[in-house]
Amino acid sequence: MYGCDKFCTYCIVPYTRGRERSRQPEKIIEEVIDLKNHGYKEVTLLGQNVNAYGRDIGVKFSDLLESVAKTGIERIRFVTSHPWNFTDEMIDVIAKYKNIMPYIHLPIQSGSDEILKRMNRRYTKKEYLELFNKIKNKIPNVAITTDIIVGFPNESEEDFEETLDVVKTCEFDGAYTFIFSPREGTPAARMEDKISMKEKEERLYKLNELVNYYSNKSNQKLLNQEVEVLVLGVSEKDSNKVYGYTDTMKLVNINGPKNIIGKIVRVKITDAKSFSLDGEYIN
Ligand code: SF4
Missing domain, CATH: 3.80.30.20 (tm_1862 like domain)
Known part of the structure; x- marks a missing residue:
């Protein structure tokens, strides 16, 4: 509208x-x-x-x-x-x-x-x-x-x-x-x-x-939790990582392969900061 x-x-x-x-x-x-x-x-x-x-x-x-x-x-x-x-x-x-x-x-x-x-x-x-x-x-x-x-x-x-x-x-x-x-x-x-x-x-x-x-x-609260993330692209901060958003719209930088871009994947949260989370792709 x-x-x-x-x-x-x-x-x-x-x-x-x-x-x-x-x-x-x-x-x-x-x-x-x-x-x-x-x-x-x-x-x-x-x-x-x-x-x-x-x-x-x-x-x-x-x-x-x-x-x-x-x-x-x-x-x-x-x-x-x-x-x-x-x-x-x-x-x-x-x-x-x-x-x-x-x-x-x-x-x-x-x-x-x-x-x-x-x-x-x-x-x-x-x-x-x-x-x-x-x-x-x-x-x-x-x-x-x-x-x-x-x-x-x-x-x-x-x-x-x-x-x-x-x-x-x-x-x-x-x-x-x-x-x-x-x-x-x-x-x-x-x-x-x-x-x-x-x-x-x-x-x-x-x-x-x-x-x-x-x-x-x-x-x-998400530290060490597994969350679903829609992966959107290569991380701006680290080109070896990808990034995406949780269902609750939290930004996650993920240690994971580029071929998960465009998919909803499970990620384990390894670090939590004020503006973003770090996570590990769970295969
Ligand atoms: S602040 Fe939002 S709700 Fe208020 S006039 Fe502007 S667009 Fe409309």
């Missing part, structure tokens, strides 16, 4: 990409079947706000997801989800089908209700945490990552502490973190901002330390 109707106050997407437009489900299914028949192992359903899919054509995203799962393609992913449109039906479908990957990117942006309101995100910290817990409880071994903006106009120290609190509570598998940067023509670009860049940089540093601690902690 294309576009977004959410109008978060910092975001230019609704102005540049326009309103939400969904592709017909039949066309999407046809394409997935064709890809599967050509040997593709993984598809990603893509949209700025992918779980709002279908509202313009009277279709539910959970139904699309289920139909794609029924094609039997081995791996299905979807990005990016807005917490506002994340339904219980979606959670049930993800939990039901093994080929829908247990990985959800669920941007929170801030842990402060005041900032969330000024961002026009349409949920509170409490509502986000309720959704987060529901997903964790219903989908076994799910990995959840997020996006966080620090230094939104006039973000106070207390607001920032709320964000740190969410990170500590959720122990995210990973987070993309950014310093607020004004986009011309958006409401946030016109907001008064008394917070200095130095302060914003310090907050980002502090946030990243915490985020990295939890990604490392989550990766450590």
Whole structure:
């Protein structure tokens, strides 16, 4: 699907990409079947706000997801989800089908209700945490990552502490973190901002330390475990190795032959770092 109707106050997407437009489900299914028949192992359903899919054509995203799962393609992913449109039906479908990957990117942006309101995100910290817990409880071994903006106009120290609190509570598998940067023509670009860049940089540093601690902690749980990895190509760091992703979207550099590229193979994890894992191909 294309576009977004959410109008978060910092975001230019609704102005540049326009309103939400969904592709017909039949066309999407046809394409997935064709890809599967050509040997593709993984598809990603893509949209700025992918779980709002279908509202313009009277279709539910959970139904699309289920139909794609029924094609039997081995791996299905979807990005990016807005917490506002994340339904219980979606959670049930993800939990039901093994080929829908247990990985959800669920941007929170801030842990402060005041900032969330000024961002026009349409949920509170409490509502986000309720959704987060529901997903964790219903989908076994799910990995959840997020996006966080620090230094939104006039973000106070207390607001920032709320964000740190969410990170500590959720122990995210990973987070993309950014310093607020004004986009011309958006409401946030016109907001008064008394917070200095130095302060914003310090907050980002502090946030990243915490985020990295939890990604490392989550990766450590995979140490000595056997996992399934879709191997995508030769490792950028070491041309003698190949790399791929686990079902939970963790990057693994693998000691293994080049002929496993394009396949889903079993790998034993031998080292775990904040941003990647090392592993040994199991023949
Ligand atoms: S941040 Fe995401 S949900 Fe919000 S307006 Fe931009 S694309 Fe839409």
